Amino acid sequence: MNFYELLQREGIAIEKESGEHLFRQGETDTSLYLINSGLLKAYYLSDDGKESIKSFLSNKDIIGSLTSAHASGLCSFSLLCLELTTVTKIPFDVIREHSRRDVNIANEMLDVLLQFSMKKEKREYEFLCLSAEERFSLLIKSRPNILNNITQNDLARYLGVTPVGLSRIKKRVEDKTKPHK
Incomplete structure (x- = not known):
């Protein structure tokens, strides 16, 4: 089985309207999301209410708050649909459990996490340099x-x-x- 087959088998299809959140900063959310269609923004709110946009996401992007999903913390950012959006939601624990048993899923999950990291590294470079x-x-x-x-x-x-x-x-x-x- 591969990661996308796991998503199809264990994931839940969700449709959200423009203006709806998948999760909010300060909440817990233990899932990862594959965007099937639509456009979303991931953003931070400062204590004084100032919004800073982390990224825009669209078809085939994968996102989740790893702080919440993996480390049982609170989401550090919010994820808002900017248009009608469909996603596949899968609990991070399901991915972790399958990764322990299936080297193909583990390797694909490693690739997903490396993509997260490289995207963040690129954004930091662009913002700082x-x-x-x-x-x-x-x-x-x-x-x-x-x-x-x-x-x-x-x-x-x-x-x-x-x-x-x-x-x-x-x-x-x-x-x-x-x-x-």
């Missing part, structure tokens, strides 16, 4: 389809700038790509 303008340009190149499906406020929060700052960045990027006369 690239300017907001460079992050915006990279997003345009790597995920152009997402830009039509998120609000400008969410885009600004993802880039770590204000909406006014985003407008300036967009103008500069647009000016750079215009043919010069």
Whole structure:
């Protein structure tokens, strides 16, 4: 059996409307989720209510709060559907148990966890070493389809700038790509 067969056999299909959460920061959630369709945002809320967007997720992405699912802690972030979304939910304990018995599932789970880690490493690098303008340009190149499906406020929060700052960045990027006369 492979990881995706395990998801089909042991997972639960869930459909959520736009505006519904799969889980919230501060709650417990012991599952991983495979996104089958839709668009979600993973975000943090600071104590003063400021929202920072960790990532946007879509088809075939896998996500969960490992702090909650594996370490029995609380979710450190929230996961919100930005449009009608279908996911397959599977308890982390089920994955762990099957991984102990099946080397194929264990290896695939290792790959999933490495993907989590590499995605986080990339995001940290971009946030710490690239300017907001460079992050915006990279997003345009790597995920152009997402830009039509998120609000400008969410885009600004993802880039770590204000909406006014985003407008300036967009103008500069647009000016750079215009043919010069």
